[in-house]
Amino acid sequence: MAINYDKLMAWPFEDVRHRYTQRDTMLYALGVGLGTDPLNETELRFVYEKNLLALPTLPVVLGYPGMWMKDPTTGIDAVRLVHGEQGLVIHRLPAPEGEVIGRTKVAGIVDKGTGKGALVYTERTVHDAASGELLATLTSTTFCRADGGFGGPTGPVKTVHELPTRAANHSVDFATQPRAALIYRLSGDYNPLHAEPAVASAAGFERPILHGLATYGIAGWALTQSVCGGDPNALQSLDVRFSSPVYPGETIRTEVWVDGKVASFRALAVERNVVVLNNGRAKLR
Incomplete structure (x- = not known):
């Protein structure tokens, strides 16, 4: 089954209501790798409940819709896809515990051609469940290596940020x-x-x-x-x-x-x- 552009652009995501605790926030930081040095109090702030802080990248695990591309009706060969890009805008850093609602949509699809794959751009917004406040906007590019040549648009493609050529600071x-x-x-x-x-x-x-x-x-x-x-x-x-x-x-x-x-x-x-x-x-x- 090939990608159906109109169907995939209108993919019916359900809102994801996600209740997370201080334990989840600490577990995320431990998963990133903080806390290996028991005397490092800078890292301790993110892995210990006393005055706990959330890492700035915590929103990547909040309100996640799951592996929806594994649904065969998407037309995507889920075995051959790779995560190509990730973006995050933090409007307000989530609290160390709370309840959020994740809302996901397909923002764009690019057909790179037969044998060249396709790009699927998705966007997820994470909102405070009680107030509705927008906490974070996440963007993701999935490279579907086996799915080019379905007759979709060939652009626009996300601009690549060029790194400076001087020595790093x-x-x-x-x-x-x-x-x-x-x-x-x-x-x-x-x-x-x-x-x-x-x-x-x-x-x-x-x-x-x-x-x-x-x-x-x-x-x-x-x-x-x-x-x-x-x-x-x-x-x-x-x-x-x-x-x-x-x-x-x-x-x-x-x-x-x-x-x-x-x-x-x-x-x-x-x-x-x-x-x-x-x-x-x-x-x-």
Whole structure:
């Protein structure tokens, strides 16, 4: 079955009402990798209930509609899709516990042509359930590698943010744990690719890989430390491209260039010297 452009653009998402607790907020931070040093009180603020703070990237796990592209009536070959880009605008950082409503829509579809795949752009808004206040807007690009050539529009394609050519202003190393993916998945992404060796092998990986959004959270934490003075409320937006998978246990180095209220960034897996996040752009308050 091929993608039906009109049907997919009008995909009927239901609102997702999501009640989360302080435990969920701490578990998300532990999944990103905070808390390995029991004497690091900067990280303790995000993994301990006393004066608990939410990481700025917490909205990525709130109001999530699930793996809706696995529905065969979408026309998408879900086995061959990859998460290509992720964006986040934080209107107000969610409280450490509360109830939110997630509303998702397909914002655009680009047909790259037969043998070249398709791009599906989605948008999710996260609202406070009690007041209706908009807390965050998330945008995502999914590269559907097997689904080009269905006769859809060939654009517009999202503009790529070019990184500066000068030396980075900051470089932050973060060591992930071998069990990182097993912890991160408890925040809601149970794809066996991140846990089961046989599934990872069938997908062409030597072992289970880390969730892309976990790497995204690590970059968000690096930015919080390096350019936000440790204040999660100081980060306004975060956009990036996923360029290569991370294996749990690798060290992630986030390089940051600062130009006023804009921070450009990328992340590398140090042991393999491979760029895993690229063309990153963050806006500061």
